[in-house]
Amino acid sequence: MLFFDGARGRMHYRRWPVDNPIAVAVLLPGMGQHSGHYHRLARTLRGIDTEMWALDTAGHGLSEGDPEHPGSLAELVADATMLVESVRTELPHRPLVLMGHSLGAVTALAMLGAAAPDPASAADMAKVEADWPVTPSVPADALTGLVLSGVPKRALGGGVPGALGTPLPRDLPVLAVHGAEDRRAPIDAVKVWTARHETVDLREYADAGHDLLHEPVHARVAGDIADWLRGVVVGLARQR
Incomplete structure (x- = not known):
């Protein structure tokens, strides 16, 4: 079993090794999920020679903590950043793609300083500034791509004129996958974003809800992610 010492206790993660991978993907699951729920996605990514690492959020899976209170966004970012740093140490020359579902998607955006509410919808921007990381914890040039699944509206203010935080890098490829029938995070907000x-390449899945990788469309979603990731990595190789 794989662990590292986080600021709030021992954090568990899983790794699905690949010999000589073309890339490595770091996955941040959503609330109520853990790394063990993503074996099918890891198997799909192994099919394109991509290694996947996945974090157990504090209080989830085998990580220490309270499952009802996984931490502030700043604490979630700190945990995820430590895992990314471990990946960069272990596989320093491999293209790195950051992936997040729901709360994990919010965390992924916050690692880039780009998770912020729309100023028009935030009642107290001073409190927002105190509670939401606005400075990247991971350099933009450390990432080859970003994959977001079921990202909630509350983190989609980035890019609005006058919004807090750091804009997404203009040259960072982003794939957003979203269910058309997502009731927890309705798709209208991500369309505007x-x-x-x-x-950002938005893929919409009809007759699908919030948890795309565990619904009947899971194989198609995983295949789309793999195809997109391979295209991004191949495109990067051609530029070099």
């Missing part, structure tokens, strides 16, 4: 970012 996508329109503000030229590098």
